[in-house]
Amino acid sequence: MAAAAHNLAMLRSHVAHRLCVRWTASSAGAARCRMSQSVRQLTKSAAGGQPLRPSSARPVACPACPHACDALSLQRSTRTTQQLRSHGHQCPAQLQGRHYRQRCCSVRAAAAAVEAEGVSATTGAQGAVGPNVVQLLRERGLVADVTSPELEKLAADTSLKIYCGFDPTADSLHLGNLLGVLVLAWFQRCGHQPVALVGGATGLVGDPSGKSVERPALSAEAVAANVEGIRAILDRLLSQPAARAPDAPAAPVELVNNLDWYGAMGLMDFLRDTGRYARVGTMLNKDSVRTRLESPQGISFTEFCYQLLQGADFVHLYRRHGVRVQTGGSDQWGNITAGTELMRKVAGEEGEDRELCFGLTFPLLTKADGRKFGKSEDGAVWLTADKLSPFKFYQHLLTNVADTEVAKFLRMLTFLPLDEIAAIEEEMGKPGAKPNEAQRRLAEEVTRFVHGEAGLAQALAATEALKPGAETKLDSAALEAIAEEAPSATLTRDQVVGKTLADVAVAAGIQPSKGAARRLIKGGGFRVNNSKIDDEGAIIAEDDLIDGRLLLLAAGKKNKMVVRVT
Numbered sequence: 001m002a003a004a005a006h007n008l009a010m011l012r013s014h015v016a017h018r019l020c021v022r023w024t025a026s027s028a029g030a031a032r033c034r035m036s037q038s039v040r041q042l043t044k045s046a047a048g049g050q051p052l053r054p055s056s057a058r059p060v061a062c063p064a065c066p067h068a069c070d071a072l073s074l075q076r077s078t079r080t081t082q083q084l085r086s087h088g089h090q091c092p093a094q095l096q097g098r099h100y101r102q103r104c105c106s107v108r109a110a111a112a113a114v115e116a117e118g119v120s121a122t123t124g125a126q127g128a129v130g131p132n133v134v135q136l137l138r139e140r141g142l143v144a145d146v147t148s149p150e151l152e153k154l155a156a157d158t159s160l161k162i163y164c165g166f167d168p169t170a171d172s173l174h175l176g177n178l179l180g181v182l183v184l185a186w187f188q189r190c191g192h193q194p195v196a197l198v199g200g201a202t203g204l205v206g207d208p209s210g211k212s213v214e215r216p217a218l219s220a221e222a223v224a225a226n227v228e229g230i231r232a233i234l235d236r237l238l239s240q241p242a243a244r245a246p247d248a249p250a251a252p253v254e255l256v257n258n259l260d261w262y263g264a265m266g267l268m269d270f271l272r273d274t275g276r277y278a279r280v281g282t283m284l285n286k287d288s289v290r291t292r293l294e295s296p297q298g299i300s301f302t303e304f305c306y307q308l309l310q311g312a313d314f315v316h317l318y319r320r321h322g323v324r325v326q327t328g329g330s331d332q333w334g335n336i337t338a339g340t341e342l343m344r345k346v347a348g349e350e351g352e353d354r355e356l357c358f359g360l361t362f363p364l365l366t367k368a369d370g371r372k373f374g375k376s377e378d379g380a381v382w383l384t385a386d387k388l389s390p391f392k393f394y395q396h397l398l399t400n401v402a403d404t405e406v407a408k409f410l411r412m413l414t415f416l417p418l419d420e421i422a423a424i425e426e427e428m429g430k431p432g433a434k435p436n437e438a439q440r441r442l443a444e445e446v447t448r449f450v451h452g453e454a455g456l457a458q459a460l461a462a463t464e465a466l467k468p469g470a471e472t473k474l475d476s477a478a479l480e481a482i483a484e485e486a487p488s489a490t491l492t493r494d495q496v497v498g499k500t501l502a503d504v505a506v507a508a509g510i511q512p513s514k515g516a517a518r519r520l521i522k523g524g525g526f527r528v529n530n531s532k533i534d535d536e537g538a539i540i541a542e543d544d545l546i547d548g549r550l551l552l553l554a555a556g557k558k559n560k561m562v563v564r565v566t
Contacts, residue, residue: 129191130245132156134360137186139418140411142179144330144361147340151325151358155192162187162325162360163195163256163317165310166234168203168226169218173233175381175396176329176365176374178450179412181234183327183362185243189415193254195323196234200227200259202309205302231255233383242415242449256321258313274312277345283307286334307338314339315346318357330361365412368405383450390447390455391462391481397443398436398463403428406438414445465530465552466560474529476547483562490564496551497565501528501538510553510561520555527554 134152137143146152154160164180166173173181184194203223218226237243238253262270283289286307292299314336317323326336336359343357365373374381381396382388401409407425410416424438448456462481465474489508496504502517505526511517518536520526526533528544529552545551551563 129155129157129159131190133187133190133192136190137183137360137362140186141408142183142186142362142412144363145333145359146361147337147359148355150355151360154358155190159191159193160187160325161193161195161317161321161323162327163197163314163321163323164327165197165199165202165258165313166230167199167206168223168230169206170380171226171229172382172384172387173230174374174383176372178374178383178446179362179365180328181237182413183360184238185415187325188238188243189245191245194238195254195256195317195321196238197256197258197313197317198227198230198234200224200257201262202258202306202313203227205306205309227257227259229384231257237383237449240449240452254321256317258309258316261316262309270308270312274308274315274342277342278308282341283338286338288331288334307335308342310335311338311342314357315343318343324356325358325360327360327362329364331364333359333361336361363412367400368402373400373409385451385455389462389481390451390459391478393450394443394447394456394459394463397446398439401439401442403438406442410438410442410445414442414449416441416445474546474552476550479546479550479552479562482552482560483564486560486562488562488564490566493565496540496563497542497545499540501526501533501540502536504540504551504563505553505555508553508561508563510555510559517555525556528552530554 132152132155134143134146134155162184164184166177166180181196184196188194200223203218203226204220206217234255235253239250241250244250283304284293289299289304289307292303310332314323314326326339328336340357340359344355347356367373381393383393397409406428407421410421410424411418414421424441427433428438444456444460447459451459458477458481461473461475461478465478465482466486487510489510491504491507495507499507501521502511502514505511505517506514511520517526521533521536521538524532524534528538528540529546540551542548545565549565551565552560553563554560
């Protein structure tokens with residue numbers, strides 16, 4: 001069984017989009033699947049668990065269809081022509097007499113043939129998983145709803161593929177998106193396979209969920225740039241050791257873009273293959289739609305159809321990638337159930353009676369007062385250093401979490417064991433407990449996951465440097481981070497190098513006069529780059545500039561200023 005599953009994986013990787021399935025309509029209007037010799041040989045090897053070898057027979061490609069189309073279920077040997085036309089991408093070849101050809105995804109054809117031999121292409125490997133991931137997520141407060149209790153049973157002994165979608169509304173993800181990444185990481189840590197979808201197509205439409213007005217339309221060029229930015233973040237976060245099972249080898253993160261299958265799809269194809277399963281009454285009853293319909297702004301047809309696109313994503317990922325679980329925030333429940341319902345209808349038409357796909361939602365990241373924790377007064381808490389420094393990211397986690405909420409966020413946002421979190425929570429309640437120690441641990445763990453050890457070190461150095469009377473050794477990264485919080489000034493090199501400290505202090509504006517500056521220096525209350533200066537005639541040298549361009553002045557314990565030297 002394991003060898004057959006391995007062979008099937010090879011089949012998916014190496015044969016996709018290369019083989020042709022010929023359909024011949026009989027006089028009774030039914031259709032028989034005549035698989036090419038190459039497909040038969042590969043399928044037989046996969047089902048028998050024998051190593052796959054290259055076939056000497058060259059597959060015949062359909063000349064009428066220049067591109068690969070959506071997957072087509074081939075689980076039974078007979079279908080009416082209408083049934084064939086209702087699944088997958090419609091080949092432009094015309095029916096000629098009783099014969100026509102349709103190029104389709106050979107992966108699905110081979111998978112179905114393997115299933116006929118008793119190997120499921122979508123169930124996953126048995127006995128290849130660790131702890132029950134659904135139970136684990138529930139214990140950590142990361143489950144809001146599931147579409148069926150069968151998911152928890154299945155996850156106990158079956159390796160599943162799960163996906164989470166991220167629309168490219170910006171070129172970075174924010175702290176609220178991090179929960180979706182963490183749920184994928186937990187599945188991966190427990191032996192399952194995550195798939196991250198970036199919505200290059202759905203990003204052009206805009207999800208109405210949780211929005212009171214329609215999102216501003218982005219250009220195709222802006223969406224494409226955002227897709228690349230988000231792909232880089234997802235790849236970085238999901239490929240690091242913390243996101244994998246202990247001792248698990250590094251493996252490429254499976255990233256997909258739904259523009260790859262929607263880009264060449266025509267409106268008529270979408271209406272025929274997806275729209276015909278949709279019921280307008282059900283779509284109108286979705287919370288995201290009903291709320292907008294009751295608002296003065298209403299909802300556009302574009303946004304109204306978003307749930308169909310997300311539902312069709314799920315069907316496509318099931319057929320082409322074997323994905324059986326979709327996860328998302330609780331505000332995505334309507335879109336996720338649109339996918340499971342669409343999958344149920346498609347499977348029912350194909351004669352499937354088992355529950356193929358599941359949905360799991362996690363709570364939104366909110367504070368006790370209902371406000372989103374992924375937002376700050378300055379806007380979103382971004383996950384990339386070029387939009388928000390590791391220092392400010394760390395500070396948001398350190399200073400915006402109440403004692404009553406910190407244990408919840410430790411469970412949701414970190415990989416710390418639950419017993420360790422319980423010990424931290426217990427320590428907080430003891431007399432004389434160090435203030436904000438739990439918040440510090442939360443900030444450290446999340447910053448390390450998002451920005452790595454180097455980002456965390458930068459954040460810690462900047463935090464220490466801003467403490468009253470700090471003596472932390474500084475570097476340019478820490479000073480740049482401090483400049484976002486402390487006052488700053490820009491002086492020319494002639495105003496700094498070779499000048500007395502008193503002159504520089506007045507020029508930067510941290511002291512009102514040279515006399516006041518000299519008195520403070522003489523009294524030991526002035527620091528340069530966190531080093532105390534008590535010589536009132538001290539001269540600033542070139543070597544005092546950090547990275548040749550930065551200087552940190554401190555007049556007293558709390559009054560600090562970053563000087564940029566040009």
